[in-house]
Amino acid sequence: MTELLPSTQRVLLARVARAQRDGRVPSLVAGVVRDGGLAWHAGRGALPGGAAADDVQYRIGSISKTVCAVTVLRLRDEGLLDLDDPLEDHVPGTPLGARTLGQLLSHLAGAGSESPGQWWERTPGGTLDELGLSDADRVLPAARRFHYSNLGFGLLGEVVARIRGRAWADVARDEVLLPLGMTRTSPRPQAPAASGLAVHPWADLVLDEPEHDAGVMAAAGQLWCTAADLARLGALLLGDTGGVLSPATVEEMTLPAGVDPSSPVWSGYGLGVQVQRLVRDGHTTTLVGHGGSMPGFLAGLWVDREEGTGALAMGNTTSGMDGGLPAALLADVRAAEPRVVEPWTPAPSPVDPQLLGPWFWGPSPYALRAVGGGLLHLGGLGRPGRASRFRVRPDGTWVGLDGYFAGETLRISADHLWLATFVFTRTPYDPAAPVPGGVAGTGWDVP
Structure with a gap:
């Protein structure tokens, strides 16, 4: 067990001593x-x-x-x-x-x-x-x-x-x-x-x-x-x-x-x-x-x-x-004595690296990242957004661990992510992906 530095122990003892005296604790x-x-x-x-x-x-x-x-x-x-x-x-x-x-x-x-x-x-x-x-x-x-x-x-x-x-x-x-x-x-x-x-x-x-x-x-x-x-x-x-x-x-x-x-x-x-x-x-x-x-x-x-x-x-x-x-x-x-974190080291990606990076929920940019422990993280890219970590299940789907999508199922394919009822695509409202409600055939244009 790592012993605290003498200077740290002195600070802690001083705080405890004051708490006992000021609180009149027997x-x-x-x-x-x-x-x-x-x-x-x-x-x-x-x-x-x-x-x-x-x-x-x-x-x-x-x-x-x-x-x-x-x-x-x-x-x-x-x-x-x-x-x-x-x-x-x-x-x-x-x-x-x-x-x-x-x-x-x-x-x-x-x-x-x-x-x-x-x-x-x-x-x-x-x-x-x-x-x-x-x-x-x-x-x-x-x-x-x-x-x-x-x-x-x-x-x-x-x-x-x-x-x-x-x-x-x-x-x-x-x-x-x-x-x-x-x-x-x-x-x-x-x-x-x-x-x-x-x-x-x-x-x-x-x-x-x-x-x-x-x-x-x-x-x-x-x-x-x-x-x-x-x-x-x-x-x-x-x-x-x-x-x-x-x-x-x-x-x-x-x-x-x-x-x-x-x-x-x-x-x-x-x-x-x-x-x-x-x-x-x-x-x-x-x-x-x-x-x-x-x-x-x-x-x-x-x-x-x-x-x-x-x-x-x-x-x-x-x-x-x-x-x-x-x-x-x-x-x-x-x-x-702040904790000295473990060094970063390379690790295999839990999915094909080409599936990582930018995805879009409608026009909103998100990023799918591999994080420590074989997990994935999906969160807003450059702006606030819903964010969650995911762990793989035995059947190949992913389950949300925290945040908005805790407990929800993430399914990953080459051209879209299916999460709850949301579909994330590689480009905003990609017409080639199964976007709920479809995509207007006119595409993006100036009104």
Whole structure:
């Protein structure tokens, strides 16, 4: 693992120290993820006596949702469920039965933000039947708008538990945490662990927060984790999957739902992960990860997949810690030690090079290019336009990976491209190609 430069470490330590002091966080651990693990970390405040900063457990709250999503997607990849399945297929009898698993994963199911009854984050939980769900827990129509739902992830954990025939936490341990080497991540605290505290708003006093088993809501925010283990989860989001998921599935997790990613600044949600595009000091970057909060604890894990770097922060306070600390640490690392990209080298074209270059959608110029990884890119030539990357299918057609044509089929012939219902030709409205609506026999002329 490449160690950060001493000058970079000093900048990071100064930022973490200010965050702990200014936020009045009893203890705070932060770190940088690079090359598959924790490349740098620091602890500030009253850590448990004698404990190493990277081995102290904190509750990570909703970062547990990312682990839950991994367990669901493993079942999908095994063919045991589909993201279009209604919840009713796997957990019958709930008022959200018509909502799909994919909608639950991306907070588009219209499920209530919390479970019914007492505040689940401060009181022990029970079974799904004991929750007593009703129509009141269906607060919005499906797929109408993003609405963050802890209840939705409790239900997803129940899906996993019923398919596997054992508790969600056990499935997460055996199928995700242990295979990734996250041996210090658990549903209940294991020493050394920080105590959950609330800090008085007007005095430098603290109050103990309760700790409990959340029952069926565990998948929404139950886990405790160390900095070293949380860094390993960050490495998974950066592509080091350890065989737990395929790289393609991890990339699928990071695609935001219901957001136009061509906008310069936005925030969205993928499958169990938050996605945000930020502009800082003139630099635009997309971060993937999750924040987390439980009474007594705040946490954050964010990765920059383009830079191959992540950052995390965990503190034992109910409120006050700067939620933007991981993003700020990433900006510090990027400024001090920008990633040196791999050199360009020649590579075979995935199609006949004569098929590359200018194409026209009507009179609008586009260019078809070969890009890394055996992909094609179709985008506007010299002006804005719809753009997408494409990967070849076994039958020789190409499927859109992103942008306007994500999921659409591209077929390539010598004289035209057929994409959705659009036909791209070598010259504007080429009469020799099957242009929808035909081409006027008079050709191009002055009116």
